[in-house]
Amino acid sequence: MNGPLPVVPVSILTGFLGAGKTTLLNRLLKDPELTDTAVIINEFGDVAIDHLLVEASSDGVIELSDGCLCCTVRGELVDTLADLVDRMQTGRIRPLKRVVIETTGLADPAPVLQSVLGNPVLAQNYRLDGVVTVVDAVNGEPTIAGHVEATKQVAVADRLVIAKTGLAKGKQVSALSAILRKLNPRAPIIDGDTEAAARADLFACGLYDPSTKTADVGRWLQDEADADHDHAHEHHHNHDHGHRHDLDENGHRHHHHDVNRHGSDIRSFSILHDRPIEPMALEMFIDLLRSAHGEKLLRMKAIVAVADNPERPVVLHGVQTVFHAPERLPAWPDPADRRTRMVLITKGLEEAFVRDLFDAFTGKPRVDQADAQALAENPLAVPGMRF
Numbered sequence: 157m158n159g160p161l162p163v164v165p166v167s168i169l170t171g172f173l174g175a176g177k178t179t180l181l182n183r184l185l186k187d188p189e190l191t192d193t194a195v196i197i198n199e200f201g202d203v204a205i206d207h208l209l210v211e212a213s214s215d216g217v218i219e220l221s222d223g224c225l226c227c228t229v230r231g232e233l234v235d236t237l238a239d240l241v242d243r244m245q246t247g248r249i250r251p252l253k254r255v256v257i258e259t260t261g262l263a264d265p266a267p268v269l270q271s272v273l274g275n276p277v278l279a280q281n282y283r284l285d286g287v288v289t290v291v292d293a294v295n296g297e298p299t300i301a302g303h304v305e306a307t308k309q310v311a312v313a314d315r316l317v318i319a320k321t322g323l324a325k326g327k328q329v330s331a332l333s334a335i336l337r338k339l340n341p342r343a344p345i346i347d348g349d350t351e352a353a354a355r356a357d358l359f360a361c362g363l364y365d366p367s368t369k370t371a372d373v374g375r376w377l378q379d380e381a382d383a384d385h386d387h388a389h390e391h392h393h394n395h396d397h398g399h400r401h402d403l404d405e406n407g408h409r410h411h412h413h414d415v416n417r418h419g420s421d422i423r424s425f426s427i428l429h430d431r432p433i434e435p436m437a438l439e440m441f442i443d444l445l446r447s448a449h450g451e452k453l454l455r456m457k458a459i460v461a462v463a464d465n466p467e468r469p470v471v472l473h474g475v476q477t478v479f480h481a482p483e484r485l486p487a488w489p490d491p492a493d494r495r496t497r498m499v500l501i502t503k504g505l506e507e508a509f510v511r512d513l514f515d516a517f518t519g520k521p522r523v524d525q526a527d528a529q530a531l532a533e534n535p536l537a538v539p540g541m542r543f
């Protein structure tokens with residue numbers, strides 16, 4: 157390619173677990189204005205599902221499922237952005253018009269911003285063109301109250317999109333809007349069901365300017381810039397280790413090592429299953445998990461081979477106590493891998509318990525475990541949850 161490449165705008169799409177980021181992205185990617193957009197998805201956990209569900213051409217979606225935001229950001233994200241420049245320069249891909257980075261729901265957005273804003277090499281080819289934060293109309297208020305990451309995601313935003321307004325009750329949306337306004341006085345609040353949330357210009361925010369945000373935002377970014385220096389040194393010695401980071405109540409980040417733990421009791425794990433699952437067994441497993449432990453289930457995402465039609469997998473989404481209506485896909489996104497994959501992010505709920513429950517319903521025998529028949533006698537049911 158001749159001549160310098162145009163500087164590519166980078167958008168950050170964030171929001172807590174299950175808020176509706178991928179749904180919004182899928183809608184936006186239908187806008188022809190967003191052709192030649194690269195999407196970088198960072199998933200928390202060891203089995204990635206999101207990239208299968210983003211309806212863009214597969215070579216336009218890059219998956220970073222390292223699981224650790226600050227490692228990913230300092231390493232893989234920067235490498236990925238640099239690699240895209242290289243591919244554009246050597247003509248292997250067409251010049252990109254935009255890059256969208258969808259963070260994990262548990263992401264502290266400050267390190268993501270800092271790595272794009274603060275990297276002198278990337279700054280030659282990219283400019284940070286704004287942060288879009290999705291907030292769940294139903295779960296948003298308790299989520300912000302309970303998770304400092306969610307507060308930070310709101311505070312750094314240039315645009316706040318409230319998703320699932322159609323599911324909200326009473327004054328839920330106005331109460332949530334008042335909270336958002338306090339945390340972020342300037343960002344427009346957009347109803348996710350309106351046309352404004354379906355057009356590419358949602359992403360065109362103009363050069364990211366922390367001075368338009370609350371004083372907290374500037375402080376968090378400064379913390380990251382300072383941590384960058386120490387962290388680079390630390391990683392030089394510890395690169396192969398897992399990693400976790402906790403935020404204290406002021407949003408300061410502390411580093412620890414363990415790949416799938418963000419808080420002391422937050423865990424991510426996955427379940428893989430080779431054989432199609434009977435619809436009834438699946439239904440009962442979900443019913444029991446949701447009704448008995450929904451509060452501890454921050455997120456559940458699954459692509460499932462159901463025995464009644466294994467060629468057409470079912471996608472399941474659980475967000476705390478809310479289970480969304482299951483969706484039948486027309487076919488497997490990757491025909492070479494038709495295994496059931498389930499990713500769970502829990503707070504205070506043990507992996508072994510969930511695995512045993514799943515095994516009981518899918519027929520894996522265990523002498524010390526109630527079988528599916530016994531568990532089936534539990535009369536709990538989720539309205540609308542039928543396969």
Ligand SMILES: Nc1nc2c(ncn2[C@@H]2O[C@H](COP(=O)(O)OP(=O)(O)OP(=O)(O)O)[C@@H](O)[C@H]2O)c(=O)[nH]1
Pocket residue numbers: 171172173174175176177178179180206260261319320321322323348349455457472473475480481
């Ligand atoms: N009714 C309704 N459901 C929605 C809306 N937005 C998202 N959902 C549902 O909410 C669930 C989670 O949506 P996703 O888009 O996967 O959420 P996410 O923020 O990408 O989730 P993570 O990547 O796990 O953090 C899915 O079942 C969606 O269909 C909305 O505006 N209205």
